[in-house]
Amino acid sequence: xxxxxxxxxxxxxxxxxxxxxxxxxxxxxxxxxxxxxxxxxxxxxxxxxxxxxxxxxxxxxxxxxxxxxxxxxxxxxxxxxxxxxxxxxxxxxxxxxxxxxxxxxxxxxxxxxxxxxxxxxxxxxxxxxxxxxxxxxxxxxxxxxxxxxxxxxxxxxxxxxxxxxxxxxxxxxxxxxxxxxxxxxxxxxxxxxxxxxxxxxxxxxxxxxxxxxxxxxxxxxxxxxxxxxxxxxxxxxxxxxxxxx
Amino acid sequence: xxxxxxxxxxxxxxxxxxxxxxxxxxxxxxxxxxxxxxxxxxxxxxxxxxxxxxxxxxxxxxxxxxxxxxxxxxxxxxxxxxxxxxxxxxxxxxxxxxxxxxxxxxxxxxxxxxxxxxxxxxxxxxxxxxxxxxxxxxxxxxxxxxxxxxxxxxxxxxxxxxxxxxxxxxxxxxxxxxxxxxxxxxxxxxxxxxxxxxxxxxxxxxxxxxxxxxxxxxxxxxxxxxxxxxxxxxxxxxxxxxxxxxxxxxxxxxxxxxxxxxxxxxxxxxxxxxxxxxxxxxxxxxxxxxxxxxxxxxxxxxxxxxxxxxxxxxxxxxxxxxxxxxxxxxxxxxxxxxxxxxxxxxxxxxxxxxxxxxxxxxxxxxxxxxxxxxxxxxxxxxxxxxxxxxxxxxxxxxxxxxxxxxxxxxxxxxxxxxxxxxxxxxxxxxxxxxxxxxxxxxxxxxxxxxxxxxxxxxxxxxxxxxxxxxxxxxxxx
Numbered sequence: 055x056x057x058x059x060x061x062x063x064x065x066x067x068x069x070x071x072x073x074x075x076x077x078x079x080x081x082x083x084x085x086x087x088x089x090x091x092x093x094x095x096x097x098x099x100x101x102x103x104x105x106x107x108x109x110x111x112x113x114x115x116x117x118x119x120x121x122x123x124x125x126x127x128x129x130x131x132x133x134x135x136x137x138x139x140x141x142x143x144x145x146x147x148x149x150x151x152x153x154x155x156x157x158x159x160x161x162x163x164x165x166x167x168x169x170x171x172x173x174x175x176x177x178x179x180x181x182x183x184x185x186x187x188x189x190x191x192x193x194x195x196x197x198x199x200x201x202x203x204x205x206x207x208x209x210x211x212x213x214x215x216x217x218x219x220x221x222x223x224x225x226x227x228x229x230x231x232x233x234x235x236x237x238x239x240x241x242x243x244x245x246x247x248x249x250x251x252x253x254x255x256x257x258x259x260x261x262x263x264x265x266x267x268x269x270x271x272x273x274x275x276x277x278x279x280x281x282x283x284x285x286x287x288x289x290x291x292x293x294x295x296x297x298x299x
Numbered sequence: 300x301x302x303x304x305x306x307x308x309x310x311x312x313x314x315x316x317x318x319x320x321x322x323x324x325x326x327x328x329x330x331x332x333x334x335x336x337x338x339x340x341x342x343x344x345x346x347x348x349x350x351x352x353x354x355x356x357x358x359x360x361x362x363x364x365x366x367x368x369x370x371x372x373x374x375x376x377x378x379x380x381x382x383x384x385x386x387x388x389x390x391x392x393x394x395x396x397x398x399x400x401x402x403x404x405x406x407x408x409x410x411x412x413x414x415x416x417x418x419x420x421x422x423x424x425x426x427x428x429x430x431x432x433x434x435x436x437x438x439x440x441x442x443x444x445x446x447x448x449x450x451x452x453x454x455x456x457x458x459x460x461x462x463x464x465x466x467x468x469x470x471x472x473x474x475x476x477x478x479x480x481x482x483x484x485x486x487x488x489x490x491x492x493x494x495x496x497x498x499x500x501x502x503x504x505x506x507x508x509x510x511x512x513x514x515x516x517x518x519x520x521x522x523x524x525x526x527x528x529x530x531x532x533x534x535x536x537x538x539x540x541x542x543x544x545x546x547x548x549x550x551x552x553x554x555x556x557x558x559x560x561x562x563x564x565x566x567x568x569x570x571x572x573x574x575x576x577x578x579x580x581x582x583x584x585x586x587x588x589x590x591x592x593x594x595x596x597x598x599x600x601x602x603x604x605x606x607x608x609x610x611x612x613x614x615x616x617x618x619x620x621x622x623x624x625x626x627x628x629x630x631x632x633x634x635x636x637x638x639x640x641x642x643x644x645x646x647x648x649x650x651x652x653x654x655x656x657x658x659x660x661x662x663x664x665x666x667x668x669x670x671x672x673x674x675x676x677x678x679x680x681x682x683x684x685x686x687x688x689x690x691x692x693x694x695x696x697x698x699x700x701x702x703x704x705x706x707x708x709x710x711x712x713x714x715x716x717x718x719x720x721x722x723x724x725x726x727x728x729x730x731x732x733x734x735x736x737x738x739x740x741x742x743x744x745x746x747x748x749x750x751x752x753x754x755x756x757x758x759x760x761x762x763x764x765x766x767x768x769x770x771x772x773x774x775x776x
Contacts, residue, residue, distance in 0.1 A: 067765040068725065069758050074765035078772055087776070090769050095721040101708050103663065105685030105700075109712035116716035144679075193664035222329070226622045230662025235750040237308070237660050239315050242754040243626040244662075273755030276740060298739075298758055 056086040056174065059124035061163070063134040064096040065265040070299065073265065076292035077130045077166060083292070084176050088128075093120045099137040103231050107145060114142045118155050126162050128169040130288045131265050132195030135165045140198070165195060166288055167263055171204035181291045182213035188220035188257035190248065190271070190284075192264035196224055205263055205287055212291070220260075221251040229270035245274045252282065260284040272299035300418050300446055303633035304645060307656035310631035323456055324625055331619040335670065338562030342554070352555045353674025355548045356610035359540075363600065363609075366509040366542045367591065373512025377574025379587040387417035390592045394419060394501065394534055397588060398428045401532060403499045405429035407490070409516065409523035410437045411503025412450055412613060413538045413592055415635035416648075419501070431493050433522035435486055442469055448629040450636060451560055451615040456628055490522065500526035500584070504537035505556065505612070506549045507589075513573045514589065515549055517556060517566040524570050533575070533584035538592050540609035552612060555672040559614035599647040602694075604683055608643045610673040615640070617667035617677065623660060632657065639667035643680045650696025651688045658684040703747075722766060732760045 058081065062074045081088045098113025117138065121127050129135050142156035170176050187209060195201045209217045228234060228244025248271055252260045262268060262284065271284045276299070289295055303310065314320055342348045359366060371381045384390035398406060406423065408430060414420065420430045420441070432441040439454035440447055442465055447453035454462075459477050466472035466482060470489040476482065502523050506515040514535050516523045527533050543549050557563045576583035599605050618624045618638030629637035636644050642661065646654040663678040671677070684695070691699035699705070714721045735743055736759045743752050751757065 062765050068760055071761045071763065071765040071768055075768060075772065082776065090773075092766060092769060093718045095715045095718055096711075098715065101711055103682065103685070104704070104708065105682065105687075105689035106708040106712075107686045107689075109708045109715075112712040113715040193662065193666075197665040197669050226662045226664035226666065228622070228662060230664070233660070233662045234755070235748055237311070238750040238753045239312050240623055240626055240660065241662075243315055243321075244622055245754070269757065270755065273751070273757055276756040277742070277754065 057125060058086050058088050058169070059121060059127045060088045060090045061094065061097075061121065061127050061129035061134065061138075062090065063129060063131045063265060065269065066130060069269065070265055070286070072294060072297040073130055073268075073286045073288050076286070076288040076294040077128075079294065080166075080170075080179060080288055080292040081128070084170065084174060084179055086174065091120050097134045097137045099134060099141075100231060102137060102141055102145070110141075111145050114138075114145050114156065115152060118142070118152065118159060121163075122155050122159060124162065126164065126169070126173065127159070128164050128166055130166045130263065130286060132165045132192055132199050132201065132263060133266055135163055136194045136198040138163050165199055165201055165263065167205040167208055168199065168201045171207055177207045178211035179208065179291050181215075181293055183215040183259075183290070185214070185258035186216045186218045186256060187259045187261050187290075188218055188252060188255045189223065190220065190227065190252075190260055190262040190267060191224040192262055192267045193226050195263055201263075205261070208287065208291060209261060218255055218257055220255045220257070222247065223251075227267045227270050229266045231266065234270055241270075242274075245270055249274055249279060249282070252284075253279070259290070261287050261290055263287045268299055300415060300421070300635065302649065302653070304649060304654045304657060306633055307631055307660060310633060311627040311660070314627045314631050319458065320456060320628055321626075323458075324628060327455070328619070328625045332616075332670075334562030335559055335616050335619055336562075338558035338564070341558065341564055348551075348555060349672050350674070351551060352672040353610070355543060355551060356612070356673040359543045359548070360600075360606055360609050362544065363539065363542070366544055367539060369509040370507050370512055370542050371591075373510065374507075374514075374574070374589055375512070377512045378577065379512065379574050379589050381589045381591065384590055384592045384594070386594050387592070390417050390536065390590050390594070391419050391422040393590060394536070394588075395422055395426045395428065397532065397534060398423065398499055399426065401499065403428055403532075405431060405493070405497070406499045406501050407431045407433050407493050407497045407522075407526045407530070408437075408500070409502035409518065409526045410434035410453065411501070411536055412447075412635055413503055413536050413594075414501065415447060416538075417536075417592065417594065419536075431490065433490050433493070433520075433526060434518070435483060435520060435522075438486060438490070439465065446630060447635060447637075449615065449618060450613055450629075450638075450640070451618075494525045494529045497526070497530045499532040499534065500530045501534045501536065502526050504535050504541050504589075506552055507537055507542045508546050508549045509542050510545050511573055513546070513549075513571050515553070515569065515571050517553060517569050519561070519563075519567045521568050524568050527570060527572060527584065528582055531585040532588070533572075533586070534588045534590060535572075536590045536592060538594065539596050540611070556612050556614050559616040559670065559672045595648045602647075605647050605680070605695075607675055608647060608680060610675055611640050611644065612673060613640065614672060616670040616672065617675075620666040620670045622662070622664060622666065639677045640675075643675065643677050646684050647695070651684055651692075652696055652698040655688070658688075725760075725764060725766075729760045729762070733762075 098110040102110035228241040436454040575587040624638040
């Protein structure tokens with residue numbers, strides 16, 4: 055059995071725990087044995103993005119202490135994986151021992167769909183869904199990690215699910231962490247486009263792999279188009295489709 | 300021009316309320332990036348070509364002092380005169396004096412972003428020298444007294460009806476028409492007369508070639524060639540970073556510039572000038588002045604990370620791919636430069652305090668970085684500026700952040716490496732966050748996160764977090 059360490063970002067831990075649960079059951083279903091270090095907290099991305107590097111460095115070191123010896127780490131968030139993979143070595147560049155550990159960890163951390171398809175070589179997870187779905191290409195997953203085909207392969211293998219094109223699928227949804235809060239007008243204009251493209255696509259469900267985008271698009275839909283749903287791929291694949299966004 | 304970078308949020312809000320602009324951007328904005336994508340696809344290996352462009356510009360910046368000296372030496376040998384302007388005022392004064400000494404009544408201008416930056420037009424006008432912008436878009440923007448909306452298409456947002464009315468009033472358009480060809484023709488007739496009698500022309504420079512002392516301009520209207528070739532006196536203005544080492548480098552940068560800019564393999568006109576008219580030659584100016592403007596760039600240059608922004612060749616691919624620019628257009632950025640290239644350049648030229656919003660009004664989506672032909676990593680640059688801002692570094696003219704924010708992240712750092720404290724904090728904050736929740740959804744919240752709730756809901760903070768669920772899940776394995 056493949057051992058894998060779970061990195062559950064704070065957005066999921068605190069606001070979307072069902073995605074974490076879905077990730078666990080999905081991994082178990084495909085024969086992996088996920089373990090979860092309860093000492094994990096936050097990867098430090100909010101501090102890094104706000105410019106608080108000293109504070110982000112604290113988070114990075116804690117993360118490396120917690121996950122440093124794990125053979126493989128998997129997370130249902132691409133932006134948090136990007137933080138660990140690309141920003142940690144940069145943050146710790148002046149501390150060679152830490153930097154080395156960060157660089158090694160960078161090679162062993164995966165976004166969930168990437169882990170399933172590229173590492174476990176699994177596309178069909180045994181899920182089924184009757185209807186049309188569209189996929190939103192989150193910025194950090196697409197441009198940060200170069201992951202785009204993996205989630206689509208997983209979706210296409212779902213029995214009965216029809217993956218249909220989404221106009222401007224690779225355009226940012228307008229989340230950007232603090233951006234959505236500090237520039238709500240611009241952010242709204244962006245997420246509104248995403249919602250409109252979802253509506254015109256004719257999909258029954260919008261899928262994505264990023265909790266940040268999920269909070270943003272889901273939050274907009276909940277307020278403005280309550281009938282439309284957006285869902286994390288982990289929930290879709292695990293069949294955990296009723297709880298939360 | 301007036302610098303309004305501090306007003307970004309208000310200006311952006313105003314632009315978002317402009318229905319006409321919204322429709323324009325929605326329709327035309329994707330076309331610009333599509334044209335660029337098609338253009339770049341005509342290269343046999345687009346990724347390799349972009350990487351080569353990045354390498355050329357990286358080398359040029361590494362060797363900048365040496366290349367500028369080499370360029371000067373060769374330009375002088377070609378018969379040009381070179382003036383080094385430390386700042387906007389020195390550049391403007393020098394050019395104004397050139398005009399005054401020659402008794403110039405008016406000048407024609409080719410579109411030049413660096414003269415927008417220095418505010419040359421205002422200074423010339425104040426000194427009694429009339430300025431005629433001759434790029435059609437820049438001409439329209441100038442006549443409407445508006446800043447450039449886009450670094451390549453300065454009036455791309457102006458509706459054709461407005462152009463018709465403007466031309467009827469200002470340039471004796473004979474018949475009212477909405478036909479762009481006829482409108483363009485009217486502007487040509489009007490400007491042709493200006494070119495015919497012009498005594499001094501002013502243009503920018505796209506590329507300066509160190510090994511030959513050549514200045515290169517790319518354009519589609521022929522107005523730059525007219526401005527360079529018609530008058531006896533030519534003034535070409537460049538910021539220090541425009542230089543590349545060799546003509547071979549320059550040719551590759553032209554390939555990339557045209558494709559990334561308008562999707563063309565080559566623009567309709569490419570002019571390369573090595574000095575003024577030589578004896579025995581028929582065409583060209585009698586004297587050529589090259590003004591090399593620093594205006595804060597050598598200071599950027601001292602910083603090995605910020606230095607990368609100087610690679611920019613002003614192709615505007617980043618504007619055309621930016622989802623934020625695509626919503627608010629170019630005016631909100633408040634200066635000559637807009638979109639991601641402005642967001643990385645303005646903060647180092649104007650200082651971090653005056654440009655706070657520019658490096659924060661980004662989702663870090665990376666679309667700009669993915670199209671940039673010179674390898675600028677805009678998102679990393681934004682993070683770099685934010686870090687400098689937090690430290691309040693005087694070198695970058697930064698101001699410290701609000702104390703409340705500093706305290707928040709101090710507390711964050713304290714808790715993030717102490718799981719027991721982190722989890723305790725979660726339990727303590729949760730009832731406060733969830734106090735107005737209805738049916739698992741929070742729809743309003745006062746305080747620092749109010750912005751989010753203007754247009755969006757948030758799920759309640761989980762009463763049982765993943766942390767708290769794990770014990771049970773472990774048992775169920």
